[in-house]
Amino acid sequence: MLRFAIIASVGLVAQVAAADPATDRVVAAPTAWLPTAGTVVASVGVDSHAKALAELAYGLGGIAEVEVGADSDVRQCSIASCSGSPAPESYLARAQFRVGARQNAWFEGQPALVLGVRATIGSELRAADAYVVASRRLGPATLHAGLGELRALDAGIKSAPIVRPSFGLEIVPPPYPKSSLIADLAWMPELELGKPTSEYVFDWGVRYQTFPWGTVELAVRHREAEFGSPTVMVRFTAVLSP
Amino acid sequence: MTKHEWTRMPLTICVAAAVANAQPAPDPAPPVPNDGSAAGSGSASAASAVDSAADHDELVPDNPMDEPVAKPKPPAKPRKPDPPVAMPTVIAAPTGWLLPAGVLYSRTGVDTGGGFITDNRVGLGDVAEFGVSSTDQIRAQGMSTDSPKAIQPYVGATFRMGVGENRLFDHQPGLVLGFFKSFDRSQDDATTRVAELTLVASEHVGDRVALHVGGSFWDASLTENSTAFSLHDERSGIGEQIRPFGGIQVRPLDKAEILVDVSWAPQFCYQCTNDRRIELRPQLSWGVRYEVAPWMRLESGVRVPDIASANLLDAQIYGQVTFTSFVLAHAVHGD
Numbered sequence: 001m002l003r004f005a006i007i008a009s010v011g012l013v014a015q016v017a018a019a020d021p022a023t024d025r026v027v028a029a030p031t032a033w034l035p036t037a038g039t040v041v042a043s044v045g046v047d048s049h050a051k052a053l054a055e056l057a058y059g060l061g062g063i064a065e066v067e068v069g070a071d072s073d074v075r076q077c078s079i080a081s082c083s084g085s086p087a088p089e090s091y092l093a094r095a096q097f098r099v100g101a102r103q104n105a106w107f108e109g110q111p112a113l114v115l116g117v118r119a120t121i122g123s124e125l126r127a128a129d130a131y132v133v134a135s136r137r138l139g140p141a142t143l144h145a146g147l148g149e150l151r152a153l154d155a156g157i158k159s160a161p162i163v164r165p166s167f168g169l170e171i172v173p174p175p176y177p178k179s180s181l182i183a184d185l186a187w188m189p190e191l192e193l194g195k196p197t198s199e200y201v202f203d204w205g206v207r208y209q210t211f212p213w214g215t216v217e218l219a220v221r222h223r224e225a226e227f228g229s230p231t232v233m234v235r236f237t238a239v240l241s242p
Numbered sequence: 243m244t245k246h247e248w249t250r251m252p253l254t255i256c257v258a259a260a261v262a263n264a265q266p267a268p269d270p271a272p273p274v275p276n277d278g279s280a281a282g283s284g285s286a287s288a289a290s291a292v293d294s295a296a297d298h299d300e301l302v303p304d305n306p307m308d309e310p311v312a313k314p315k316p317p318a319k320p321r322k323p324d325p326p327v328a329m330p331t332v333i334a335a336p337t338g339w340l341l342p343a344g345v346l347y348s349r350t351g352v353d354t355g356g357g358f359i360t361d362n363r364v365g366l367g368d369v370a371e372f373g374v375s376s377t378d379q380i381r382a383q384g385m386s387t388d389s390p391k392a393i394q395p396y397v398g399a400t401f402r403m404g405v406g407e408n409r410l411f412d413h414q415p416g417l418v419l420g421f422f423k424s425f426d427r428s429q430d431d432a433t434t435r436v437a438e439l440t441l442v443a444s445e446h447v448g449d450r451v452a453l454h455v456g457g458s459f460w461d462a463s464l465t466e467n468s469t470a471f472s473l474h475d476e477r478s479g480i481g482e483q484i485r486p487f488g489g490i491q492v493r494p495l496d497k498a499e500i501l502v503d504v505s506w507a508p509q510f511c512y513q514c515t516n517d518r519r520i521e522l523r524p525q526l527s528w529g530v531r532y533e534v535a536p537w538m539r540l541e542s543g544v545r546v547p548d549i550a551s552a553n554l555l556d557a558q559i560y561g562q563v564t565f566t567s568f569v570l571a572h573a574v575h576g577d
Contacts, residue, residue, distance in 0.1 A: 037497070037498065061498025061531075063495060063530055064498070064529075094354075097559045099530055128557055
């Protein structure tokens with residue numbers, strides 16, 4: 001018991017002393033972590049539907065981040081391609097800008113806070129979201145909670161503004177400081193039959209710090225429309241500080 | 243010859259050679275005076291060589307036979323560090339700050355709407371600046387229900403003149419009167435052009451905050467099928483052409499600034515009723531400027547081209563890089 005308490009205490013101190021991580025998402029839910037000035041964060045991944053993702057982010061002055069990339073988080077189909085089954089994932093090139101404050105920047109105990117906007121790049125199919133998210137480390141756990149507005153445009157039809165929360169949880173088991181158990185709940189635009197709407201996604205998995213500068217994630221994604229047939233994804237993230 | 247004499251001879255030769263070697267070599271061509279004062283000419287010529295070398299900024303070598311080497315020039319006076327350059331724009335709104343004399347400024351950016359901007363200026367004598375730019379803020383739509391799209395490139399020239407902050411008295415804001423005039427731009431069988439006159443005041447509040455407040459007087463014209471419409475004709479009263487704008491800069495970290503501004507831009511509608519063909523639309527922008535080096539800044543943020551419509555789908559993420567250079571200023575001032 002004493003041994004566990006010591007390990008837990010060391011883990012807690014190490015977590016608090018370490019700088020904020022640079023990853024801006026748990027899996028789908030946004031975090032309030034910002035990369036330090038000049039840091040480049042690169043992510044590549046693939047899922048069991050053979051859909052790939054690639055993202056590149058840059059820490060702007062230590063108070064903001066700009067990111068560009070392509071992912072298949074949003075699903076879309078037309079009347080012709082939808083046949084009763086859930087819509088397939090669709091690639092979107094997107095850019096994101098986030099600005100905020102780090103943990104304890106304004107006062108002791110303040111969570112990290114970020115205002116983010118994400119928009120599609122030059123596409124007739126458009127999806128945008130704006131959100132506010134707070135992140136805080138509490139011992140071996142890290143909590144993320146946010147509130148965002150989603151909008152989508154498909155075939156000239158705009159969705160009504162959809163306001164949804166997002167939640168994320170990361171736990172670092174004290175005996176395994178390089179591993180994190182991760183889970184999140186977030187909402188994403190769904191563009192089916194020209195009716196932009198939203199669906200929730202629930203992700204859970206493990207993140208392992210394979211290198212001092214890189215992590216590997218293995219996650220399982222359950223979408224609202226097909227909760228029982230999840231998608232498995234793997235993602236590698238490299239954080240390159242100047 | 244005795245044994246001692248045999249052993250002494252090489253030693254004597256060595257000593258004689260060493261002494262001969264240690265003597266200064268004769269002057270190559272010593273001037274021989276006719277009055278017979280050639281005695282001691284070796285030292286005299288050496289002294290004259292020293293004087294001559296001193297006269298010509300040359301170092302006197304230890305060995306007078308060596309060529310004199312040039313004396314290293316005294317180190318150049320250290321150049322004063324270049325002053326920080328106050329940016330002439332917040333994000334889209336102009337500031338009341340001018341570029342220093344001779345400073346070159348170049349800003350280039352892209353956004354997620356496919357927009358491309360470039361803005362190139364030069365500071366004129368600390369009281370004015372001139373620039374040529376291409377903007378993506380002028381938008382057009384076919385009908386009022388269509389999504390407006392940027393007309394680009396939209397090229398124009400800018401001239402601004404004014405008074406720097408605290409130049410006339412303490413706490414005097416920077417004041418700048420600016421004029422932007424576009425070239426004619428033809429697209430979709432219509433020709434458009436815009437002009438904007440601005441007056442803006444900028445003031446630092448403490449070390450880390452700056453405020454910008456100004457007003458703009460707009461005019462624009464749209465020529466379609468030989469019929470011309472202009473903002474000043476279609477609008478009742480000059481008040482329809484005047485709009486306020488402003489911005490704020492906050493510097494939470496030494497090299498990073500948070501920027502927010504509100505500005506206006508004309509929007510053309512080709513098939514709307516006459517009084518709706520040209521409208522001024524408010525634009526909200528926010529972002530961060532990161533000073534990577536004194537001569538380079540990276541900027542990114544969000545622009546909402548028409549905040550009146552409150553449509554998140556119109557939001558654009560932009561990225562820009564700005565370079566400033568004192569090369570011309572140093573060349574002109576010779577420092």
